[in-house]
Amino acid sequence: MAIYTTFFLCKPKELLRGFPGWRLPLAKPVRREVRNPFTGETMVIETREPDWPEGAGEGPEREYRVVAIEGRYEDYLEGRLPPVVRDCPHWAAKGLTEVELTPLFKAAGVETAMECTIYSPPSSGAIFQQLPPAFLANLGSLDQKSIAKRWAAAMSTPEHTHSVSGVKRNDGWTVNEALEILRALVALAHEATAGQQMYLLIEA
Numbered sequence: 708m709a710i711y712t713t714f715f716l717c718k719p720k721e722l723l724r725g726f727p728g729w730r731l732p733l734a735k736p737v738r739r740e741v742r743n744p745f746t747g748e749t750m751v752i753e754t755r756e757p758d759w760p761e762g763a764g765e766g767p768e769r770e771y772r773v774v775a776i777e778g779r780y781e782d783y784l785e786g787r788l789p790p791v792v793r794d795c796p797h798w799a800a801k802g803l804t805e806v807e808l809t810p811l812f813k814a815a816g817v818e819t820a821m822e823c824t825i826y827s828p829p830s831s832g833a834i835f836q837q838l839p840p841a842f843l844a845n846l847g848s849l850d851q852k853s854i855a856k857r858w859a860a861a862m863s864t865p866e867h868t869h870s871v872s873g874v875k876r877n878d879g880w881t882v883n884e885a886l887e888i889l890r891a892l893v894a895l896a897h898e899a900t901a902g903q904q905m906y907l908l909i910e911a
Contacts, residue, residue: 710911711800712803712804713799714838714905715792722825724791725792728827731757731826732825733757739751739754759829796895797895798895810861812839812842820839821838854885855882855886855889863879867879
């Protein structure tokens with residue numbers, strides 16, 4: 708299953724207008740029992756996800772539709788975006804989630820994690836996160852090649868190249884691969900205006 712990831716710039720107060728039906732996080736974390744999708748066991752987690760009425764997200768279809776892949780793949784990625792994201796400065800990619808980005812933040816000297824700033828109805832399967840403001844603020848002054856080298860090294864460790872059972876899935880990242888992504892994020896950051904933050908929309 709493909710994971711579509713789109714980075715975009717937006718002011719926090721504009722988010723809910725662009726994603727009707729989504730909700731803000733709870734003021735404080737609560738403890739909930741959830742089912743582990745891999746083991747089937749029940750576990751307790753702390754979360755700020757709001758409560759949803761039964762059947763939330765099963766009503767009207769989303770306002771934007773997935774388009775058929777015709778012509779350039781970049782055009783396909785653009786065509787499937789929600790209008791609010793398409794109208795903001797953005798960069799559409801694939802497969803860049805918290806798993807890949809956390810090592811980037813560490814490589815850049817930022818220890819703060821991403822946060823969910825609004826939550827989608829459970830049935831949509833979308834995840835929405837804000838990149839650490841400190842990372843956005845420092846992007847323009849980073850030594851990109853040094854950061855890319857550290858990031859590629861982290862993404863080439865067994866934690867990221869092997870499955871839980873120890874089977875090798877890939878050879879890791881090259882410095883050029885990491886640098887290409889980093890340059891795209893830096894270019895996007897340069898478009899930020901006062902009050903904007905960088906967000907990540909993840910969809911399957």
